[in-house]
Amino acid sequence: MIAYILRRLVQAILILLGVSIVTYALLYMLPADPARQIAGRSATAETVANIREQLGLNLPFYEQYLRYLGNLLTGDFGRSYLQKTEVGELIAARLPATLLLMAGAIFCELLFGLTAGAIGAIKRNTPLDRGLMVASFVGVSAPQFVVGILMLYLFAVVLGWFPIGGYGTFAHLVLPSVSMGFLGAGWYSRMMRSSMLDVLRQDYVRTARAKGLGRARVFFVHAFPNALLPIIAMIGIDIGMFMSGIVVVESVFGWPGIGQLAWQAIQRVDIPIIMGVTLVSACAIVLGNLLADLVAPFIDPRIKLR
Amino acid sequence: MFSKALKGVALAALIAGAGMTTAHNAAAGEGNITVTYKDDVSTLDPAIGYDWQNWSMIKSLFDGLMDYEPGTTTLKPDLATGYTVSDDGLTYTFTLRKGVKFHNGREFKASDVKYTLERVVNPKTQSPGAGFFETIKGFAEESAGETESLSGVEVVDDYTVKFTLSQPDAAFLHKMALNFAHIVPKEEVEKWGQDFGKHPVGTGAFALEDWTLGQHLIFKANPDYHIDGIPKLDTITVEVGQEPVVALLRLQRGEVDIAGDGIPPAKFLEVMNDPEYKDLVVSGEQLHTGYITLNTNIPPFDNVKVRQAVNMAVNKDRIVRVINGRAVPANQPLPPLMPGYNTDYKGYAFDPEKAKSLLAEAGFADGVETTLFVANTDPQPRIAQAIQQDLSAIGMKVEIKSLAQANVIAAGGEADQAPMIWSGGMAWIADFPDPSNFYGPILGCGGAVPGGWNWSWYCNEELDAEASKADALADPSQADTRIDMWRDIFTKVMADAPWVPVFNEQRYTIRSPRLVADDAILVDPVHIPVHYDYIAVK
């Protein structure tokens, strides 16, 4: 087990290295010249040339990359081209907001998804089940920004129950979390439902019922925990999808997280920030996948941790 | 006309206001206001900060040798008490104000002026404003990295500074009023290094008390500020990360005093038609022109007739309507507020028939295809589509390329990439209220280089020579002649039609009822969006 984890961590580091090279290469290919952005419109050609020199933009690609990597290993993400602030500082300032949003989203999707799925399984084939199934399909089919905008309009502007975007209190957290979680809730409710159905059919459950144990007890003590395992695996994968979704949702709600930071940075070709956010996201994704893979053997004993 | 009236009103209001403040007492301010912005402030380092959001904040935290009368474009000395100019226009001697203190308590001296300018010109600082000080002697050597000092700035004594220029520069005093020439204390810059932008220390009316990244900034009045009774407020709280629509709603509820990003376009009509809020909106002109650049290197725009045809084909009134009337159609490169604006010039009237015939004369009776580049932030793609439709009416088929702003700028800086660019989002707003600022980088030969901002690659050597002559008239007594020369230059530019001037955006500031400030302060053409030093609350 330990050996497996160690091996996976080494793989993770290699993957992150790969991500950094590919991202750096892609950003290198961007047609815009950061030196010109920084120099601004009244700069002389010399100033631009100077800035290019200082940022090392005249060096060949591999040299630039190695410089970046070297700094990275000492924990230095570099400085934003336009703000001159340390990228590490910018990300650290905004990361808590994104993590909060992710936690909120996971909570929402579990709450809605698991409840809907469990109800659907227990009351299978009733109209309630059918209705929940359709709702879950809609959940997976809606783009997060549409859900976000519609919810913002309905609940914040028209009904005024929640603040219109922004950050700070619990009330601010609700709408963005639900918007992000809606998609996942759709997945989870269907997974939960089919997983519960499987479990409910199992022998040990029928034995428990035969022994006369109450339905609730059977549910909570036996069925539910076992149905949960595939869900836990999914949460790991989910983190990957979240990293994409935050760019949009944070933009719709004005949420000061790293998604917003990345979006602004891409607009202004602020390469150090883009690199920083990509690496942080990739890190989260890799860890999420690791989590999912660790849980996998408990779900299906045939899967061996290789 | 309008600008003169504005100045008149502002001046009258100021005199009345000044009278009132001396009747109170000279204690610096009371009260707090809340200002909101969507984006976090990028930096407060005067050598680096160059966006419309931090421009007036920096002006409130720092001072320069020169400044402008509040709400106007009239120069006045600020940290200087006076100046003299030599007859040949090459030497400026400034007498400095005594007893001015930085926020850290130290007194401001002439050596600080030298340090500040050397810092801006030094390539290590990566200041976007270095180029403005080209005319100071020694600029070439310092910006090439050969030396760290600027020979043209001389500290005569603690309160006198002498500038020697390599050529006469009629706009020099304006440049001394730019943020880039706002004075910084050496010890603080050395202490904070590259983080000085987050820990600014200046001589300004406000000092930075707190900055929580991504959330808010707090400015506190400087009790030792060198103008009595200023600032009128005690603190300013800037909240960031607020969507403009949200900011507006909060303002209507009384939680916010100034919506820094202005009235969101979506709400504009609603607000202007609402009697309760109509009076809280102040509108003013800006030194801004939105234009389409036509690349004279790329066919069909190498033919002046085609360029003139495009000028006649664009329906500027309709475009202004698309942006809800927040601008005034333009017919020349300079905005009305700028000295040198030609009030008699009629420009190219909207005449699609004539445009079609001009196009035919140029050999394109069967139509022509080309490309329009635009930044991909709303509403620019919409405006581009309106232009596209107008041009298709005269037989010009335009393909739109909607890209990230940086990519459009990069394309414009190449000689053969972008036939047409809609400047929206990157439109030229003057750095200082002088016509020369609207020429050099964007219409002069010097800007028509790879990486330059003269996206029409227009290079008229004759006009360039006239421009230099105009700028050599540094003596204030020749100011009128100079402005006449510039007026003439721009009129001649329009004959060549490298641009299609489309509109001049108006500025609308909405403020809460409790704010006490002259209208001119709220749409200050230089201290954008508002002149924080002169705002008070009831």
Next chain:
Amino acid sequence: MLVLAELAKRKLALLGLIIIVVIAGSALLAPWIAPYDPQNQMFDGLTIEGAPMPPGGQFLLGTDLLGRDLLSRLMYGAQTSLIIGIVANGAAVLIGALVGVTAGFFRGWIGTILMRATDLMMAFPALLLAIVLAAIFKPSLWIVAMVIAMVNWVQVARVIYTETRSLSEREFIEAEWGIGASRFRILFKHMLPHLLSTMVVWATLGIATTVLLEATLSYLGVGVQPPTPSWGNIIFENQTYFTSAPWLVFFPGIAIILLALAFNLVGDALRDILDPTQKGRH
């Protein structure tokens, strides 16, 4: 065919098919049935002050901020969504299947390299990658499709890889090996038919993801170029007005949801039909 008959038996899948037919129909017939030219910025399309017209009257679904008829734009927008959905997704499935089969069947170091590359791609936040790619290549319909394909092939590759591996360990394959059948024969005659059903399911489900991704890219301003309408870029252009002109977000939003929903319903039903191990879950 049998599959279609099975599909028709399931009510939800039938609903999905109907929606797809309606949307595809309007996309194909748009030039004939759209009430207005989608690019026509009409003077009557805006109020005197320049605000868009609400639904009703001359314009069934209202107009957008340039005075263009929303219904017509939605119909033409269906073309964009469907083309990208089918092309991008088709490419993604083909690439993914190719990678997955090669890695799963041939194993060895080719397999390892391919799967590590897949892991690498999976680690990228998809949207960020797409935005950066779109910024590098000047966008157009086909570039957007290509970008989406480059981001989406990973999922398919993973699934096909796992399937190929588990299939190749099954007895009948081992038996074929035993009697000396050539690799390619095994691949094409025996494994591909099984894999095909997985590919079909993913192709269908994938269209939903692709439609969503395209909408999101357009919403961020890096999708298809104006004035080509796409449901996502209609929302992008008009979202700042959603408090005063909500129909401009509402209708395209519903359209996106319906299309994605339809493909999800059909894809899910296909999965039930074609994959025997999933039976009995209802």
